[in-house]
Amino acid sequence: MTRTWRKDTAHPEAPPRSRTTIADIAEAAGVSKPTVSRVLNQRGDVAPATRRKVEEVAAELGYVPSPGARALRTGRHGALGLLLPPEPWGGLVDVVYGVSEEAAARQMNVMVFPLPAEREAQRRFATTTLPHLPIDGLVALMPDGMLLHRGAIPLSGARIVAFDDRGIRPGIPYVETTNREGVRDVVGHLVAHGCRRIAFTGGTAELAFAQARYEGYLDGLRDAGLPYVPDRVLRSDDDVPSEVEIRRLLTAEEPDGPPDAVVAAWDEIATAVGHVAYELGLRPGRDLALTGFDDRPEVELMFNGLTTVHQPLREMGQASVRLLLEILDHGPGPGNATVPTHLVVRESCGPHAADGTPLPLKSPLQNES
Amino acid sequence: MTRTWRKDTAHPEAPPRSRTTIADIAEAAGVSKPTVSRVLNQRGDVAPATRRKVEEVAAELGYVPSPGARALRTGRHGALGLLLPPEPWGGLVDVVYGVSEEAAARQMNVMVFPLPAEREAQRRFATTTLPHLPIDGLVALMPDGMLLHRGAIPLSGARIVAFDDRGIRPGIPYVETTNREGVRDVVGHLVAHGCRRIAFTGGTAELAFAQARYEGYLDGLRDAGLPYVPDRVLRSDDDVPSEVEIRRLLTAEEPDGPPDAVVAAWDEIATAVGHVAYELGLRPGRDLALTGFDDRPEVELMFNGLTTVHQPLREMGQASVRLLLEILDHGPGPGNATVPTHLVVRESCGPHAADGTPLPLKSPLQNES
DNA sequence: TTGTACGCGTTATCAT
C-alpha cells in the first residue's frame, strides 16, 4: 500500500477516479511493476500463467497506458506530423486518409499542420514551432518555394519526408508520382483514338508538377511523331486559364485545323475546357477529345465521365509513412519512393469498341488534310 | 555537476547530442529548476532580472521543452482529436483546416483519425483505441448511424463535441449549421427570379442534413404559397440520382409544365442536373434556374458559376474547437453552436440587374398558364 | 523468470 490517494484534477463534479497504473496492476496481481510492463509490451520472457493473470487484472481494472509517461521514458511519441500547404485543396483529403491509415496500421498517430500563408510565419513555424512538436517524424507537403532542410528540425530529432517533390530539396527523401509518364500515356491513348492535333493547357514552369506534365506532353508528341505547335499550348499563371484563352485555344486553326484533343494539366482545367467546348457546340467525347489529370471524384459526373490520369494521392500518403518509418527505424538510406499514376479511360476521350479498343471521334469541325 | 552524460538513443552515426533540459538552464543561469519553469511558463512571480537571464540562457542553449514530460506532469497533452468519417469527401479539408487553425491559435495540436468503415472496427476504435489517445478532447464527424456517448471515452478524460449533428446523440454538445434555413433562403431567391415550378432533388430522410434541407424546401414553398407537387421532388438513396431520374424530373409536365428551377441538396447533384439539362438543350441560368448547396470550389467553374448555399465548414471547424476548449476549461455547459450558412448568388439561378435585383429567366419550354 | 532501484523532464507544493 505505497500509493497515496490522488485527487482528480478534472472538474469538481466529476467522480474522483484516479488513473489505473501498472503499479495498481502489479499490486492486484501480486507481481512487480516490471513484470506488468513486460506483459503489456508483449515481451517473451514471462511465464504463461503470470501473463494470463496480469492481463486479466489489467482488463478488470480498465488499465489505460499513459502516453505521456511512455513518451518521456522512450523518447518516442508514437506520432507523425503531416505538414499541409497553406491553400486547402480537395485532393488533400486523400493524402490525409492515406497517411492516417498507414500510420494507424503501424500504431502511429498523425498530427496535421496547415502551413501559414505568409513567409515570415512559415519561417517561424519551421524554426520555432516544429522542433517543439510531439512527433517522431514529418511528412511535408510544401509549396515549391519553401525550403526546409533536415537541420530545420534540430532538437526534436524528427525526420522528414517530402511529398510529391522531385528532388528539389537536396537531402530530403521524397515520395513522387509519375506526372510525366502519366501525361505521356494519355497522349498515346489520344493518338490511338486517331487524334493528331493534340493541344495542352495548364500551369507554368514555376510549378514543378505542371512542368513535368508538360514535358510528358512533349514526350507523347515525340512518341507519335507529331509536330509541336505553339498555338496548341496554353500555359497560364492562373490556376485555371480564362474562358477567352481557352476559346482561342479551341479555335486555333493553324496550321491544319483546330485541336481535335485537349490534354489538361489537371481536372479543374479540363472542367473549364469542357464548359467552353459546350459553348462552342463541341461535346467532349464526341466532337473533341478531352482529358484531365488527378482523377478528382468531383468531376466524374461531367461529360459522362472525364478520361484522366489517376494520381494515387492516397497511396502516396501511405508510401510516405512507410518511407518515414523506414528512416526512423533504420536510419536514412538512399530512400525516395515513386508511386505510379494510371490512365482512367472514361468517355471524354472518345468512343471505344466493346473490347475497349479506342475508336476515332467524329468531329464536325475536323478538316482532314 | 549533477548531470551524467547520457548517450544518444538515436542512430549511431548521429552526433551524441543530449537534450537540453531546464536543469541545464538552471545550472548555467545559477538558479533553480522551478525558477526556470516559472520563467518559461510566463508566470508573474519572477524578478525581471532573473527572467531576462534565464531567457537568455535558454535561447543560447537551444532549449526545447519535452512534451512527454509536460504531459506526464500536467495530465494534459495539448492536443485535440478530429474523428473523420470513413468516406473521404472534399469538404473535409475545410473542416481539417478550420479545426487546425483555431487549435493552433490556442497552442493546441490536432490529431486526425479516419474512422474504419466496418461497424465492428468502429466499435473497437471507440472502446479500445480512443481512450488511449494522447488527446484532451475530440471533435467528431460521425456517420449518422454511429452512436458514441460520453462514457465511450472513459479513462482518458477526453471530452467530445459532435460536428454537424442536430442533437441526434443526447448529451453530446454539437456544432451545426442552418441547413434548413439555407434552402429556405435559396427557394426565396428563386421565387424572386419569378420561378414558380421549383423542383427539389437529393438525399433521403436517412441523412439528417438532407432531411433538413428538404424541410427547408418545403418551408420555402410555403413562404411563397406554392403548391407541393410530388413529381417535382426526387429523393434518392444514391449520392447522386441517375441520369434517367434527373431527366424524368426535368421533363415532368404535370400539372402546369416542367420545372423552371431545380434546388439540389448539394453541389455534386447540381452538377449532375446541369449536365442533363445541357443534354436537353436547357442552359442553367438562362433556361432553367439551378442551385446547389455547400459551395464547393470544384464546381465553381461550371455554368458560369453555380448559385449555391455556402456551408461554413471552416468556421464550423473553428467553432468546434472553441466549444470543446470551453468545455475543457469550464466544464460542460448548455453548449452547442450554430454557424449560419449564406446564399452565394452566381449565374445559374438566372440574370440579375446591375443593382443585384433578380430578373426572370427566359425559358423556351415555359408554358405560362 | 522475476524483483529492486532508478531516471526520464517537468511542474506543484511547500517552505524560506
Next chain:
DNA sequence: ATGATAACGCGTACAA
C-alpha cells in the same frame, strides 16, 4: 521572489 523536494507513470539495467 526563490529554492528544496517530491511526484507524475513507465521502462530498463542489473541483480536475484
